[in-house]
Amino acid sequence: MEYGDVPAISLTLGYFEGIEIYFSGQDSDRTSKEFFRRGFQRVFQPRPESAHIFDETVNGLYVQARCGFSHDGLFRNRVFFSDGRPEALTITWPKKDGEFVKTGQIESIVINAKRFVDGVVRHFEQYVADLRSEEDETLKANFLKVVELKWGLNEPPRFIGMTENEFFGKEK
Secondary structure (H helix, E strand, O other): OOHHHHHHHHHHHHHHHHHHHHOOOOOOOOOOOHHHHHHHHHHHHOOHHHHHHHHHHHHHHHHHHHHHHHHOOOOOEEEEEOOOOOOOOEEEOOOOOOOOOOOOOOOEEEEEEEHHHHHHHHHHHHHHHHHHHHOOHHHHHHHHHHHHHHHOOOOOOOOOOOOOOHOOOOOO
16 A cells, blocks of 8 residues: 555545444434444454553544544544554553553554555455354344435435436537
8 A cells, every 4th residue: 555545544434434334223423423433443442451542542533534534634633654563553642751641642643554454354344244144133134224224225216317418518
């Protein structure tokens, strides 16, 4: 992803809210941040001992990356990209006298785009495999609820209200 880090992450950030919609069988209307959080947690499962840092990481990603890109067209000032470390995310946190400041806020979110995207792809492939196996009835039922909710399969067919020539600008 030598030159595609920023667009890859921009596109990938929408996955978390979206996948949670399908897992839960509900729309995320007015609960975007919570759906993002739960979806992110499905993909990048936190260790119990790092729950506070995980919460801050998700909040930081939501505000700095997801909202920054979605609302401003740019990532905000705490998001960086580097493949220098093998982790999908590296978080820097304030320290005082060599100890983490527990009440502090994230200083930076460093994204290894390849590892980050690989994590999302692995999760999606497993989700599709789980749906196809049809072993989890709730997973399947929630998926079908969202298909009905979002895809409009029971609505009349849509069409482009113009002729082919009008569409291609051949008629005025």
